[in-house]
Amino acid sequence: MIEILEILISPNFWAAALRIATPLIFGVIGALICERAGVLNLGIEGIFTAGAMAGWMAVWLGTGLWGGVLVAAFAGAVFGLIHAILTVPLGLSQHVSGIGVTLFATSLSYFVYRTALPDVSSPPRIEAFQPLDIPVLSELPFLGPALFQQTSLTFLALLLVAATGYLLYRTPLGLAIQAVGDNPSAVESQGLSVYAIRIGAVVAGSSIMALGGAFLTMSAFDAFFFGMVNGRGWICIALTVFASWRPGKALLGALLFGAFDAFQVRLQTEVGSFIPGQVFLMMPYILSIAALIVVARRADYPRALLVPYFRGQR
């Protein structure tokens, strides 16, 4: 019991939680923007992979770290555009298109990686983002090591949460995005283009998702591995429902998840020999399903989610 408390009050633990949460924050914010506009984006798992690979490869080719971030976001935007075109003006099944984009983005990323580096056995490393160690703030007790010794991408993720909240609730564009996900024909009757707003939201959301992948190769690790995304994208889809499509709750959900994950790693070292490691690895997925069940009754889905809109139809 005492050990558990010790884990929970250790700043290192919370630093790890925030680190683990960072890719999920990008993913949930991206998914949330797509879904607020009425488009489920199951391409997320593949877009994560594409962001991880493209960002890493750009840095490896010499673009610099922030150049790599831009390349990752661009890769995400491209795959988002494919999904957007298939699902918005063409009105095809969002489920199947998303799975298609995931398969396409994943296999293309793997293929490009293997083609560029045919014979390497251990993946080449890059100089990844380093913790910032912000002066003064990182000296603060507890908060310093927990919050202010993260890399720039973590701060970017936190900034995006605030920006997305502001965008959705305080700007006309945000209100239009919400309206497009709730009642598209009302938007059309105001002279705005449902297609343009939905496509824009999916492209922007997808480029944010891709940053979650980029975080993996450019901050958490310094190389690209096959299978490194490992279901994080799908967990973001579950977290989006858990967050009731709200940026603040998305941050909370991702942090809880990160905390849980960091906790199980530490718990595992304590009781590891009694319980197989796979039990701990299963927990995020079981927890995701549990969260979905808990919130299902009061899930406040964007009303036009999954419903294609055709111009001139009511």
Place this chain on the structure above:
Amino acid sequence: MIRLEPRPPASVSRMLAISLAAGAAALVLAAIPMGFAGLSVFDAYGLMVKGAFGSVFAFTEMLTRATPLILTGLAAAVAFRAKLWNIGAEGQLYAGALAAVAVGTGAISGPGYILIPAVALAGALAGGLVMLGPTLLKSKLGVDEVVTTLLLNFIILLFVQMMLEGPMQDPMGMGWPQSEPILDEAALPKLLERTRIHWGLIVALAASLGVYFLLKRTVWGFEIRAVGENAAAARHAGIPVTATFIRVGLLSGALAGLAGVGEVAGLKGYLTADLSPGFGYSGIVVAMLAGLSPIGVVFAALFIASIFVGADSMSRATGVSNYLADLIVAMALLCVLVSGLFLRFKVRFISAPATKGSAG
């Protein structure tokens, strides 16, 4: 401007033509990454065709590869017919394989005509039961089945790893995480000597005929199609929607479970955690390429299997990454999605832009 006008339900020949066009479009698009990898496209496809059809061995390898794809394709097709989005065939396949191994490695003994059906039944049941949870959550609580079936894939694979490193590990396996070999009496017989092709193929073909008759000729089949077309209207018409979802879910999971049975009892003989190179996900492509038709699934599975086997062989000959096969399969899915548009709609190109305000 492009305008889409709905067209009447497509004829079989039109659906066939469009599926073929989608497959062909994927093969043409694949020329881009091939060129990128420095391959001559004609040589590459030549090698692929040779790798899948060039010899009796190549051809039977392709059929062996198609066997699980037919079953996972049917699993996706029958569920998608009812708009039950089962993305979890991969996990259901492993559940089926795990149950097959649990029963077939000595839990019961007897002659083949008892053991083989017992193993198959256990596998089908396990796959179906996995699907029961997401189906019930969907129909009773409104939990999205896409996410639950997906997440279950990860949970089941981890569970399989846990069993293979724990209670079900082969004591003679030198510490490898693999199960004990299945009893000889429980193994599906080979169809041809000195090849890997086994009776699972016959089971898969029979299953596709069975699903065809179920959908076409039975009340359940009618109810499945009615729920898929419009669940609200079906409920209004007195069709038991929840029961239909549960039946479809069980059937879909059972078919995917059978794919797992075939892989352990017909092909490998024991279970490892890398039993399936994504057969569950490829099954979605197979089902879409087949236009969700149970007979079409057989041909779509043969097509996808020949890409995988052909590309593997081409990759060995040229040193190009065999992720190319996955890439072509993914492109086929996207192409078939777009081509589906030509099934449901007439696409018209209109020169004058639509005037604003015509939305009302």
